[in-house]
Amino acid sequence: MKRFQHAVPVIIAGLILAAANPAFAQKREFQSKEELAGFLRERMPDFLKSDEQLKNLVGQILKAPLAPPLRETFDPNKALKALIPDGTSVPSTDCRRTSTPGGERDPGDCTATVGDEGGAGAFTRFSHSKSIGFGNIKLIKRPPIPPQPPEPDKLPAVKVTDAQALDEALKLLTEVLGLPKSELPLPPAGAKGGLPVRSLNVQGGEDGKLGTPITIQKVVFLQRGFQLGSPIPAGPTSLTHIPGPGKAMVMYGADGLAGLSVQGWQELRVDPDISASDTKSGAQLMEEIAEDLFNDGVRNAADIRMGAIVSSDQRNQIGLLLPAVQVFVLPVPDALSEDGQRQFAGQTTAGLIREYPLVNRKETSPLGRPRGE
């Protein structure tokens, strides 16, 4: 009763603020884990709510075919020859060290460079994980710094179209770097979201008057995904693929390939100790997420969005495949007006992203601490 009495002025203040500003009204405040759990229940997609659907989802994920890993398909010498064809690159001596002093696989990179990183001239850096199971590959190409600033509108714009950029990126990623085509889902024809290609622009201003934007790069963004054996009904459609650990970006400038980045394309294995029968119940999952978020300080949200993903329990350079749910906590509503934005002065604004396994894990023996290979 006492707590409620103290809460009354806060509730009234909140109602007044909400009435004055509809954007603010969309923000929910949680005084308890149970209130947060209630909001989660409202926002959770149906296919993550029911125990039967969760079990089916986990079963599908565990059976999703895994393509051969980069360890079998990535040839660093072939990649180097293709990306730095004139053979002038200098590898770092660190490439020869593949283990840490503790005997684990070195998660660092092997790097080859052309030019002086610290100078004004052109510079190229090609790097890849020493143990490619960690899944990182990067190319940076830097043009020389012009001796004088050129006229800003003379900056060369990229000419390749979105479709051309995507085609070339796919060839590069699959034929040169060995990424599997089967794990690069592409949008179907007519997809509302369009092609996964964005324009990187620069634009100038003087006293608030803006010049014409110049597109300096077309950047292709690809997310790793795994095809499910049978589509999972999900709201207005069905899920055919689930995102997994690994992203790829390829950048094209006015002079062609400007860079690329493959990030976290882990070598995955199915954990033999996990099966669909280990799936958590919907209630258990909700409770776990609510408790974790609340105890970590989440007290406000305008929205919470969730989706199924393939996560991994990383053991050195190998990731044990882990069906999971990814949760986005959004403290502010979308598309706020300028007045709406000001209402969030001094409030929580940064979004939060977390992942939670969909399965209960068996504890490993105290004598058998898991190690990678």
Next chain:
Amino acid sequence: MGTRNKLLWAANALALAATVTFAPGAWALYVGMYAIGDNVPVASGGCGGDDRPSWPGMAQAWWDEMGAKGHYQGPAANRYKYVDGNMIVRRFCDPQFDADCRDYQSSYPAGVDWMDAAIIATHGWDDGDHWGGIMRWPDPAVSNECALRFGGSSTQSRWGDSYLMFVIASSCQSADDDNLNGIRFRMQDTATSSSRRMHQFDGFHGIMYISSSFNGDYKETAKDGHSGSIANAWVTNHFKNNSVGCAGYDPWNWFGTCQDQCPIAYSIGSSGADAQYRLLNERYNYTFSDPTSVNYYWYMYYEGCNPVGENTFGSAD
């Protein structure tokens, strides 16, 4: 930039010759981090805001990599890593605004304008025509102020008149499209110095996201900001393409339900050519002299970037 950096350059050049070599005209930067992950509730006398425990780790990933590259992270007794604690606005505001402001301070806790490059991580918002960032405690010496304010009509924080050249604002709405024109005004303080100015400000249009899985993005920003331009390193490593807040049935954005995280890199100059040149070429290991005015600005962004909390970048509000 002043005598301090040139003397330190000489000392560091000798010390670092075996591991990192800086080009002539470049020197080790003083680098600092200011991060809040454990906010203090208003009911406990603090400034409020929900905790984000992973946030300091993200900022530290940048700071650690800058140290690994040979930049200066402070003496043993005053490492330039400030997390939670007594994070108050005095470290950020300019003494021209309030005599108790200490953004220039070198002793513990060092102010942000003592640094050459700094990262600031805290909840932020669009405060009208400028960025506002929440502090941990109200500052009793500065009218119990709970917010850092930078840009536009706010005269509270003015950086670059001491040493600061590069700022990363890991903070929501720190570089909203409608506030870009005003950022440049606070990248100088002509009452203190007519020649010293900041070079670049990097932030976000709309909201940004916290996750320990993003530590690598911050580390790579520091790393790539030596191989290529800081601007490109910032936007490339922090753009999240149609991958945040998707509806559960639409992880690939095939139905257009996903949104972006929108990083913005912003440089100033005495002409359009100068500002563009700096944006495209300046690196942590290859810095230019201070801009001679703030009259022009150029910025880098992804076209059509659509974050939560703001309209599509460049669209009318």
